Amino acid sequence: MTQLPLRAQLASALGRSAATLSRMTGRGDGSVIGGRVGLLLEPDLLRKLARDRKLALVSATNGKTTTTRLITSALLELGEVATNAFGANMPAGHVSALSQHKSAPYGVLEVDEKYLPEVLDTTGAGVVCLMNLSRDQMDRAGEIWLLAQKWRRALSGRPTHVIANCDDPLVTWGASTAAQVTWVAGGQRWKEDSWCCPECGGPLDRKDAAWACRECTFHRPEPHWVLHDDVVVDPRGRQWRVDIQLPGLANRSNAVMALAVAEAFGLPVERALPRLGQVTSVAGRYTTVERDGRYARLLLAKNPAGWLEAFDVADPGLPIILSVNAQGPDGRDTSWLWDVDYRILRGRPVFVTGERRLDLALRLDVADVPFTLCASFGEALAMQPPGRLDVIANYTAFQQIRSEFGRAE
Template sequence: MTQLPLRAQLATALGRTAATLSRVTGRGDGSVIGGRVGLMLEPDLLRKLAADRKLVLVSATNGKTTTTRLITSALQEVGEVATNAFGANMPAGHVSALSQAKQAPLAVLEVDEKYLPEVLDTTGASVVCLMNLSRDQMDRAAEIWLLAQKWQRALTGTDTHVIANCDDPLVTWGASTATRVTWVSCGQPWKEDSWCCPRCGGPLDRKGDDWACRECSFRRPEPAWVLDDDAVIDPRRQRWVLDLQLPGRANRANAAIALATAETFGLPVERALPRLREVRSVAGRYTTVERDGRSLRLLLAKNPAGWLEAFEVSDAGLPIILSVNAQGPDGRDTSWLWDVDYRILRGRPVYVTGERRLDLALRLHVAEVPFQLCETFDDAVVRQAPGGIDVIANYTAFQQIRAEFGRAV
């Protein structure tokens, strides 16, 4: 690694100190404040820290943190990897992550969809993973068609190797200007945001994961990698059973992207896959924590597509606690709750909490899902008998719950 200029060294050192103080004082995990301090002292710090490294940027509406973790685990087979493991996915978080592993030749960074063009331009990343686009925080991120268009412009004329989910028409359109794309078929269970062609606006004909526009030539590309139920088929048509500890189809899709990415580093499936199988929890997601004889499994769901995934891995035989906030990182607008089909919860004991519990309560009432309204998360827990409980929370509600259990990883 090239030695940083003196100013950048000072900014990095002070940022690490701020991050350490944040952790020691219990204010946070230090994954943002350190980067903010560093960027105040050296605005071009991210570019300097990214130089001479081979970077992977991971962006999507759902699954960024998990896929980042899976790719990182795989690439640790070949060297030290810098990464923003806890989801601080804007430039301050990237600076903090790279500062903490200054000598790592590799870096895997989760990137907020809106910030991807800026971060790609700054870092010159060699690999970008694009997985899915669906409505999320519309008050902050705007229409997802606009995001896909920004991705498209950012990739035009770059040498970046793109790993992209060809089953999502918006992702395919966003990746279409890249000079080199590895297409992965890993599904698109949530289709409500992509019934129209992003190129011409015409209707899309969809059959399974395949799709094509009726009015122009835009259609699903032929994938090199295919998620096939519980396995991945590689470009040589060899089938690899995934056998992950992480639950659900969404995580198998994340693993397919991770394996395709690992191969761009010369890491074959037989070496990458065992490392993916070791991952059990990601920044608290899927963790089971204990309280007074109760076992609570923590699931994160931030938008309609995420709730669909959470319901898929949820245990229909258990009571469930739902917690929703609407702080800045969540998006202030909770109208997205009306896009989620909560009828799947009928017949389960449902407990509702969080700052916007009344919004969620109204939505459940209209869906004819019986529930109990709880003032606090603790109140919801103590109403349960000993045994298993599922917990689904959106971003800041999830972080508050996770903090109660010592930021379980």
């Protein structure tokens, strides 16, 4: 790799020191503060750190942290990989990740949907992975079709190789201006945000996995990769069993996206797939933690689409604790709770906690789901008999629970 200019070297070194100090003092994992310090000293540090690396950017409303981890695991077959493993997905986090692995020839960066155009322009990444778009944090983010429009403009005229989920009409529209697109049929169970054509506004007709606009020519492209339950068909028609340890259909879809990205880097399926099976947990997601004989599996759900996937993974035979906050990273508006169908929880013990537990309690009451209201997660956990249970929490609630158990990986 090209030697960094002296100013950039100094900024990068001081950023790493700030990140280390943050970790040593227990203030955080250093994945943001290090980048902020570096950018303060050298505003163009991200561009300089990205130069001469083979980069993949991963963006979506749900699943980007997991998919970033899976891609990183696969690409380690080729060499050292720089990545923002803990989900710091804005430029400060990207600077910190690349600074921590300054000699890595490869990089896989999770990118917030709104920041994708800026980060793509700054880094010149050769590969972009786009998975899904659904409503999320509506008090802070714009309508998702505006995000898709920004993606279209950012990709237009660039030589970037895009890996995109063609089952999501908004992602398809956002990716369709790219010079090269590999279409992946990864599935899309949440359809409530994509009933209208993003091209003309007309209704979308759906039949099985296919979709098409009733009023214009916009339709689902022919996929190169197709996921059928736990089997993926690659572009050459070969079938591979997606044998991974992360649970649920959504994670098998994430794995197929990772395989397509790995192939774009020149890594064949037979070498990438075994590495995906080594991933057991992602920044605490799917981790099982223990206290006094109670084994709680932690599931993250930040929006209606995420809750749908969490319900798919949760064991219907176990008690479940639900925890919801509404801090800045979550979005202050909890009206999205009314878009989640909680009736699936009927018949199992449900315990409700979190800063906005009353909002969630009202939603469950309207859905005729019996529940127990708890003042804290600790109280809810103490009410469980010894054995297994599931926990579903949104972002800051999830992080608070993780911290109680030492931020288990």
